[in-house]
Amino acid sequence: MxxxxxxxxxxxxxxxxxxxxxxxxxxxxxxxxxxxxxxxxxxxxxxxxxxxxxxxxxxxxxxxxxAKEDLVLHRFADHEDEAARVVAGAGAGAGAPLEALHRHFADGLARRDPVTGLNDDPRVLAFHGLLYGTPSLVARAYAYQGRSEAVLASALTGASARARRPGGPVVAAPVVAARLAAGQIVAVQRVLAEENWRRIAAGESADGVYPDAVAAAELGFGQLRDGLTFLSPTN
Missing domain, CATH: 1.10.10.60 (Homeodomain-like)
Incomplete structure (x- = not known):
């Protein structure tokens, strides 16, 4: 040396x-x-x-x-670009990004990942109660959500280019289309997690909610799949 x-x-x-x-x-x-x-x-x-x-x-x-609120939201720091990383690692086929995101969320449900809301550990419930019960924390969480949407939109733009028909022109999705898609995806994940947490906070067990959580995820991602046609190859 x-x-x-x-x-x-x-x-x-x-x-x-x-x-x-x-x-x-x-x-x-x-x-x-x-x-x-x-x-x-x-x-x-x-x-x-x-x-x-x-x-x-x-x-x-x-x-x-x-900010004081960031001391709490730090627990979500590693998740800010999680959806973007999933999309970046997805295949190049039609609908691959949404399929990968759906699988990732479903895997999280099976693991009882707290991010999915499907976790009845008392410590997780207490943290979620603190988060959702404090208006300034809820407001601050939207800033984290905005950053997640931004990096996801960038990843979706790249995914749309990969999804084009082989031999066809590589044209990225319009910026507004990617931003709209990212907003919808993040919103679906948030609503699914909040619904799971709401039921568990009301006294249901994670195991008891799990079948409905899986069905709700299928519904939510199904609606995204049917509406986000810009991720499919051009005709």
Whole structure:
């Protein structure tokens, strides 16, 4: 190993360590805040109290989370581009993006992924109760949803080009068509998750809701499939 390679390797390791520590700090701050919110209520916990409990200064906390609401919504950060990643990994056939998204959601239901709303773990229910029961958190969640729609729209534009008939012209879907499609897809997933959570919050079990959740997902994605014709090959 020469000196250049050794220096590059050391720098890379240092960068990796910094990134891991940064992620750990994000997680620690978020989990500390959520625990306090669940105990006392979102509005009754100050940012100063969160910083003190996490043993950091307020300026440090705000460097990681610009808004108090982001401490809660951080749990969704990894899901912002999830639908876009599913679409990017889908095949090039007609309807492949929607089929892949449907499968992904169905798999989430089977795993009782909290993102699908089909999870009756008391801790998950408490978190969802905090989220849906706090108007400022609901409002902030729409900003996350908007970013999800944006990256999904970009992925759908690429998917529409891949779906064109072999040998035909590669023409991406109009921007407005991709944005409309992304909005509809994200809305369907949100409504399905909210309906699952509503029933479980009312006392039903995840296992009991599961068959209806699967049927509702088939209905929702079926409506998307019938309406989003721009993802199919041109005639």
């Amino acid at each position: 020469d000196e250049t390679t050794g220096a590059a390797g050391t720098a890379g390791a240092a960068d990796g360590l910094r990134e891991r520590k940064k992620r750990q700090t994000y997680e620690r701050l978020s989990e500390t805040a959520i625990a306090l919110f669940l105990e006392r209520g979102f509005e009754k916990v100050s940012v100063a109290e969160i910083a003190a409990a996490a043993d950091v200064s307020k300026p440090t906390l705000f460097r990681y989370f610009p």
